Amino acid sequence: MTDAALFQSILASLPEIVVVTGAxxxxxxxxxxxxxxxxxxxxxxxxxxxxxxIATLMLAGEVRxxxxxxxxxxxxxxxxxxxxxxxxxxxxxxxxxxxDIEGIESSEYYVLLLFALSGMMIMASATDLLSIYxxxxxxxxxxxxxxxxxxxxxxxxxxxxxxxxxxAVSTGIFLYGVSLVYGLTGTTQLDAMAAAASGHPVxxxxxxxxxxxxxxxxxxxxxxxxxxxxxxxxEGAPTTITAFMSVGPKAAGFAVILRVFLNPLFAASxxxxxxxxLAVATMALGSFxxxxxxxxxxxxxxxxxxxxxxxxxxxxxxxxxxxxxxxLYLLIYSFMNLGIFGTVIMMRxxxxxxxxxxxYAGLAKSHPGLALLMLLYLFSLAGIPPTAGFFAKFYxxxxxxxRGFVMLAVIAVLLSAVxxxxxxxxxxxxxxxxxxxxxxxxxxxxxxxxxxxxxxxxIGIGLFPSWFLRLAQHSVLGG
Amino acid sequence: xxxxxxxxxxFTPAAGAAIxxxxxxxxxxRWTALGVTILDLAFCIAMLAGFDTTSQAMQFTESRQWVPAxxxxxxxxxxxxxxxxxxLTALLSWICVLASWVAIDRKVxxxxxxxxxxxxxxxxxxxxxxxxxxYVFWEAMLIPMYLIIGVWGGDGRLYAAFKFxxxxxxxxxxxxxxxxxxxxxxxxxxxxxxxTAQVLPFQVQSWLFFAFLIAFAVKVPMVPVHTWxxxxxxxxxxxxxxxxxxxLLKMGAYGFLRFSLPMLPAATVYYSPLMLxxxxxxxxxxxxxALAQDDLKKLVAYSSISHMGFVTLGIFALNFRGxxxxxxxxxxHGVTTGALFLxxxxxxxxxxxxxxxxxxxxxxxxxxxxxxxxxxxxxxMALPGTNSFVGxxxxxxxxxTANLAAGAAAVLGALLGAAYLLGMxxxxxxxxxxxxxxxxxxxxxxxxxxAILPLAVFVLWIGLYPKPFLNIIDVSVQHLLAxxxxxxxxx
Numbered sequence: 020m021t022d023a024a025l026f027q028s029i030l031a032s033l034p035e036i037v038v039v040t041g042a043x044x045x046x047x048x049x050x051x052x053x054x055x056x057x058x059x060x061x062x063x064x065x066x067x068x069x070x071x072x073i074a075t076l077m078l079a080g081e082v083r084x085x086x087x088x089x090x091x092x093x094x095x096x097x098x099x100x101x102x103x104x105x106x107x108x109x110x111x112x113x114x115x116x117x118x119d120i121e122g123i124e125s126s127e128y129y130v131l132l133l134f135a136l137s138g139m140m141i142m143a144s145a146t147d148l149l150s151i152y153x154x155x156x157x158x159x160x161x162x163x164x165x166x167x168x169x170x171x172x173x174x175x176x177x178x179x180x181x182x183x184x185x186x187a188v189s190t191g192i193f194l195y196g197v198s199l200v201y202g203l204t205g206t207t208q209l210d211a212m213a214a215a216a217s218g219h220p221v222x223x224x225x226x227x228x229x230x231x232x233x234x235x236x237x238x239x240x241x242x243x244x245x246x247x248x249x250x251x252x253x254e255g256a257p258t259t260i261t262a263f264m265s266v267g268p269k270a271a272g273f274a275v276i277l278r279v280f281l282n283p284l285f286a287a288s289x290x291x292x293x294x295x296x297l298a299v300a301t302m303a304l305g306s307f308x309x310x311x312x313x314x315x316x317x318x319x320x321x322x323x324x325x326x327x328x329x330x331x332x333x334x335x336x337x338x339x340x341x342x343x344x345x346x347l348y349l350l351i352y353s354f355m356n357l358g359i360f361g362t363v364i365m366m367r368x369x370x371x372x373x374x375x376x377x378x379y380a381g382l383a384k385s386h387p388g389l390a391l392l393m394l395l396y397l398f399s400l401a402g403i404p405p406t407a408g409f410f411a412k413f414y415x416x417x418x419x420x421x422r423g424f425v426m427l428a429v430i431a432v433l434l435s436a437v438x439x440x441x442x443x444x445x446x447x448x449x450x451x452x453x454x455x456x457x458x459x460x461x462x463x464x465x466x467x468x469x470x471x472x473x474x475x476x477x478i479g480i481g482l483f484p485s486w487f488l489r490l491a492q493h494s495v496l497g498g
Numbered sequence: 499x500x501x502x503x504x505x506x507x508x509f510t511p512a513a514g515a516a517i518x519x520x521x522x523x524x525x526x527x528r529w530t531a532l533g534v535t536i537l538d539l540a541f542c543i544a545m546l547a548g549f550d551t552t553s554q555a556m557q558f559t560e561s562r563q564w565v566p567a568x569x570x571x572x573x574x575x576x577x578x579x580x581x582x583x584x585x586l587t588a589l590l591s592w593i594c595v596l597a598s599w600v601a602i603d604r605k606v607x608x609x610x611x612x613x614x615x616x617x618x619x620x621x622x623x624x625x626x627x628x629x630x631x632x633y634v635f636w637e638a639m640l641i642p643m644y645l646i647i648g649v650w651g652g653d654g655r656l657y658a659a660f661k662f663x664x665x666x667x668x669x670x671x672x673x674x675x676x677x678x679x680x681x682x683x684x685x686x687x688x689x690x691x692x693x694t695a696q697v698l699p700f701q702v703q704s705w706l707f708f709a710f711l712i713a714f715a716v717k718v719p720m721v722p723v724h725t726w727x728x729x730x731x732x733x734x735x736x737x738x739x740x741x742x743x744x745x746l747l748k749m750g751a752y753g754f755l756r757f758s759l760p761m762l763p764a765a766t767v768y769y770s771p772l773m774l775x776x777x778x779x780x781x782x783x784x785x786x787x788a789l790a791q792d793d794l795k796k797l798v799a800y801s802s803i804s805h806m807g808f809v810t811l812g813i814f815a816l817n818f819r820g821x822x823x824x825x826x827x828x829x830x831h832g833v834t835t836g837a838l839f840l841x842x843x844x845x846x847x848x849x850x851x852x853x854x855x856x857x858x859x860x861x862x863x864x865x866x867x868x869x870x871x872x873x874x875x876x877x878x879m880a881l882p883g884t885n886s887f888v889g890x891x892x893x894x895x896x897x898x899t900a901n902l903a904a905g906a907a908a909v910l911g912a913l914l915g916a917a918y919l920l921g922m923x924x925x926x927x928x929x930x931x932x933x934x935x936x937x938x939x940x941x942x943x944x945x946x947x948x949a950i951l952p953l954a955v956f957v958l959w960i961g962l963y964p965k966p967f968l969n970i971i972d973v974s975v976q977h978l979l980a981x982x983x984x985x986x987x988x989x
Contacts, residue, residue: 404634420678432671
C-alpha cells in the first residue's frame, strides 16, 4: 500500500479511529476517576461520539474506498453511523442514573459501549466478508460483556452465557459460509464475489454458502428461526443495554444485510424466497408471542422481533425504495424504541422494577405527562398516524407494492394489526386501570432530555417526514 | 390562494386542545372547549355562506407540498358531498361539549382535549383532497376515540374499546394497501381529483373495490362486520355515542361516495347488486335486532345499523334520487340519532338505568323532555314533516328504481322501525310508571335545551323545507353520477 493510499484509508476510517482511540484513553482515565466524578466519563464519552460524528459528516461528501477494498466510507455508511451515534449517545444519557441504582457504575461500562459503537461503524462500512466479521465480533463481544454486567443477578449471568454460546454458534455458521465462498470464488470481497458468481445457473455450493451467511446475519437481528436468544437476553441484560441492543446492533445487522443481500449474487439466486419467508415468519412469531407476555422487557423483545420482520419486508422489496425504506424504518425505530425503553428505565427506582406490565397501571393518573409520552411511543410502535411509526411502515409497504408484492404487503399489515393489539393493551393498562403502588420515577435532567428528544423525533418525523425520507433516499447504496 | 378557511376549520379545535393543556380548573376547561367549538362552528357557517351551490368543483381549495418525493400533498377542499358533513361535525361537537358538561366529572381536561382532537381529525377526513392525508386523519381518529370509550366509558369499556380499535384498524390497514396500489396504478399520485380522473382496468378496480369495501363496511357498519358497534355505543359516554353515530358512521358511506364510486366506477356498477343485498340485509336485520332490545342505548345503536343500511342502499342504487337521499339521510341520521343518544344520556344521568322496562310515565314528570323525545322518535321513524321522511322517501324511490326486492326490504325495515320506536316511546313515556320506577326526574334545564334545540330546528327545517339542503348536494351528485355512468358502463 502506497503512502497516499494509506493516508486515504486512514482519512476514510477517521471516525472509527476517533472512537477506538477515545475508548482506549477513557479506559485508562477511568482508573483514575473518583466515584463522585463519574459524570465526567459520561460527558467524555459523549464528546468522543460527537467528534466522530463531526468527522463522519465532514467525510460524507464523496465515496472513499479504503484498505484495498475492505472498507468504504459512503453515504450509506454515514446514514447508519448517524443512527449508531444517536443510539449510543442516548444510551449514555439514560445510563448514568440507572447504573447508579443498579450498582453497575464503572468506567468499563462506557468504554465497552464505545467499542461496541466502533464495531457497528466498521460493520456499516465493511465491503469484505472479513471486515464484516471483524466489526461484527467487536460489536458482539462488547455486548456479551454488557449483557452480563449485573454480576450479582443470576438472570443477567444466564442471559450473557446464553448469548455467548448461541452467538458463537452463529458466528461459526457465518464463518463457514465465508470459507465456502472463499474456496469457491477465491475472494471474500463482496464485489468480486458477485462478479465470480454471475454465471447461470449459480453454483450449488455457492448457494449453500449464501444460506450459511444469511443464517449468521439474521441471528444478529433476531429473525426467526434464530430468535431464541433474544427474549432471554433482552430480559436479563441491564435495561439500558437492552435499549441499546434493540436499536444499535440491530441497525448494524441490517446495514450488513443490506450490503450483502442486495449484492447481485443474492438478488439473482433462488434463495431470495427464503428472505420473504423469513420476514413473514419473523413478524408472525414476534407479534403472536408478544400477545401473552407479562414482562414489559420480554414484550418489547418480541416487539423488536416483529419490527425486525417488518424491516426485512423492506429488504425483500429491494431496489432503491426498498433499501431506503429499511433505513428510514431503522432511524424511526431508534427514536420510538429508545423512547419507550427510556420510560422503562426511569421506572426503575428504589425497589420498583418497572418490568411487569402491571406496574404501569394507572400511570395516567399518577404521572400524566409520562403516560402521554408512553402513549405516543406505543401508538408509534403500533404504526398509527400521525406518528413516525406509521410513516416507517407506510414506506416499506410502498416499496413492497412497487415491486408487485401485494400479497406480502397484505400479510404485513394484517400481522401489524395483531401487533397493535399488545401495544394497545399497554395503553389500556396505563390509562384505564387504577394505580397500584406509588412510585417516584428516576427522572434526571438527562433522562428528561432523552425522552423529550425521542418524543420530538417520534412526532416530528411523523408530521414532516419529507426531509428524513430524502435523507434515506440519498443515502441508498451506490446512490 | 386566499384565506385558508378550511385549515382554520380543521385546526381550530386542535389549537383549542393545545390551549386546554395549560388550563387549570374544570370549569375553565369546559368554557374554553365550548368557546372553541362555537368558534369552529362560526368558521363552518362562514364556509356554508360562501359555498357556491351551482358549482360541482371543489371549493375553498388549498394545496401545499408535504412529501414531494412520494407525491404527497397537504390538500383540502369541499364539494356538495362533504360540505354538509363538515358542518354536521362542527355542530355535533358543540353539542358533545354541552352533553358532557356534567356527565364527565373526572379528568375533564383530558376528555375535552380528546374531544377537540377528535373533532379536528373528523373535519380533516371530510376536507382532505389527498389520499395520504385522508388516511392519516382517518386512522388517527382511532387514538382519541379509543381513549374516549376506554377511559370514560361504562363497565364493559375495555372490551368495547379493544373491539372498536381492532375492527377498524384491521379494516383500515387493508384500505391502506388499496391506497398504495391505487397510487402506483394511478400514476404515482395521491391527489384524489387526479385519481378520480383515471380509468383503471376492471380487474384492478375489482380488487380495490373489495379492499375499500372492508374498511368502509366496518365503519358504516354493514352486516356482518357490525358487531363492534353495539358494544362501542353502549359503553361509550354520551358524547362518544353522539360522535360515533353522528359522524364516525358517516365516514364509511363518505368513503364509498368519495372513492369507490368515482374511482372504481366499473366495479361499483358490477357489484352494486351485492351492495344492495347487503344494505337490505342490514336494514331488516338491524331492525329486528333493535326490536328485541330492552336497553335504550342498544336499541338506538341497532337502529343505526338499520338506518345506515338505508344510506348505503341509496348510494348503491346508483341513481340520482338514491344518492341524493342517501347523503341527506346521512345528515339526518347524524342529527336524529345524535339527539336520541343525547336523550338517552340525559335520562341515564338522572336515573342510572337504561333498561326500558324500568321506565314508564315519563311524560308526567318531564313533559318538555318527553315532547322533544317524541319529536326525535318520530323523526327516526321518518314521519312526514320530519327530516328523515324526506331522505327516506328519496332513498326508497331510488331503491325501487334500482331493484324491486331491495326497495321492498327497505319498506319492511321502515315498518320495523315504526314498531321498535313506537314501542320504545310508549314504554318509556306513556302509561303509568312501572313498578320499579321510583326516580325523581327533573326536566331539562337551559344548558340541555341549548343542545337539544338546534337539532330540533334541523329536524323540522329539513322536514318542511329541504330545498336549501338538497341544493347543496344536487350539483355534486349529478357530477358524481355522470362520472360513474360515463366510465362504469360497458363492462
